Amino acid sequence: MSGFTNDAPLVAAFAKAHRIAVLTGAGVSAESGLSTFRGQGGIWQKFRAEELASMDGFLANPDIVWEWYNYRREVLSKAKPNPAHAALAEWESECEEFTVITQNVDGLHRAAGSMDVVELHGNITINRCLSCDQEMREQPTRWEGKVPLCSCGGRLRPGVVWFGEMLPEDAIMRAIHAAETCDMFISIGTSTVVYPAASLPMIAAEHGAYTVEVNPDETPFSRYANLIMREPAGEAVPRLHELWRKESMARNER
Numbered sequence: 001m002s003g004f005t006n007d008a009p010l011v012a013a014f015a016k017a018h019r020i021a022v023l024t025g026a027g028v029s030a031e032s033g034l035s036t037f038r039g040q041g042g043i044w045q046k047f048r049a050e051e052l053a054s055m056d057g058f059l060a061n062p063d064i065v066w067e068w069y070n071y072r073r074e075v076l077s078k079a080k081p082n083p084a085h086a087a088l089a090e091w092e093s094e095c096e097e098f099t100v101i102t103q104n105v106d107g108l109h110r111a112a113g114s115m116d117v118v119e120l121h122g123n124i125t126i127n128r129c130l131s132c133d134q135e136m137r138e139q140p141t142r143w144e145g146k147v148p149l150c151s152c153g154g155r156l157r158p159g160v161v162w163f164g165e166m167l168p169e170d171a172i173m174r175a176i177h178a179a180e181t182c183d184m185f186i187s188i189g190t191s192t193v194v195y196p197a198a199s200l201p202m203i204a205a206e207h208g209a210y211t212v213e214v215n216p217d218e219t220p221f222s223r224y225a226n227l228i229m230r231e232p233a234g235e236a237v238p239r240l241h242e243l244w245r246k247e248s249m250a251r252n253e254r
């Protein structure tokens, strides 16, 4: 079922949604000009994921990996949050509990004003030292080829979670808690193939949440979603927010 029909379960679900959890993937940032990973023009169509976003890939090709991250940081420096990011930030300010769980490393949810954000896969703007493990936010001053060096002399890597690496414990625990306790779970712009993030929509569904999928394409979760919106996030998310606002105000007047 795509778009809205005024059927009772949908209206009832929106009216009683006090605790909302949102999972976002690269698709929510597509309209900010950031390439997705697997969609049209996806970054990885030119490369295989393991060559770039993994420790083995980094150790084998440190300069290529840093060229890729520097390219993404360059594109990100010109990117702005889009109407989907903005609607989620506004929605959070009106809702009792509203958690944005993101697989993205672009920081655009916080840039849009979202406060309760769980960055499952880290943040591309942070560097971390392979030797002393300290995080470095300031600009490096020394390089080994294209690889920036820490003040301790160790090689720096982007502060993101690579394939084969564990997600930050607190992030995945917060994400699972939000999925288990929310009334409504909205999955936006993710191909729902990268685990453990991809397990969150199903966890929410199994705990009785009303689930919504916003994605122009089908995903492995589509068949379980209560509401599907086959359209870009920049159009769908503001409409979802408006529908929730209308129904929750109507509830308060009853």
Ligand code: BV8
Residues within 6 Å of the ligand: 024, 025, 026, 027, 028, 030, 031, 036, 037, 038, 039, 042, 053, 103, 104, 105, 121, 160, 161, 162, 163, 164, 165, 166, 167, 188, 189, 190, 191, 192, 193, 194, 195, 196, 214, 215, 216, 217, 219, 231, 232, 233, 234
């Ligand atoms: C882990 C950070 C425990 C880096 C990313 C074999 C060996 C090792 C591991 C595994 C293995 N088999 C499986 C695994 C687990 C692996 C995994 O799931 N692999 C998949 C590919 C099968 N997961 C891991 O390794 C995770 N760690 O499991 O640790 C462990 C340890 C050792 C051994 C085993 C297990 C770590 C995963 C994190 C990897 N890091 N990113 C960086 O960004 O550089 S993942 C990367 O993919 C991004 O974070 C991205 O978010 C994520 C998922 O992609 P999506 O966000 O969904 O983006 P995608 O392009 O795929 O889809 C975009 C969607 O948007 C599309 O559907 C498109 O239609 C839609 N769209 C397009 N435009 C719009 C739109 N939607 C709305 N509006 C639009 N306008």
Ligand code: ZN
Residues within 6 Å of the ligand: 129, 130, 131, 132, 133, 134, 150, 151, 152, 153, 154
């Ligand atoms: Zn160091």
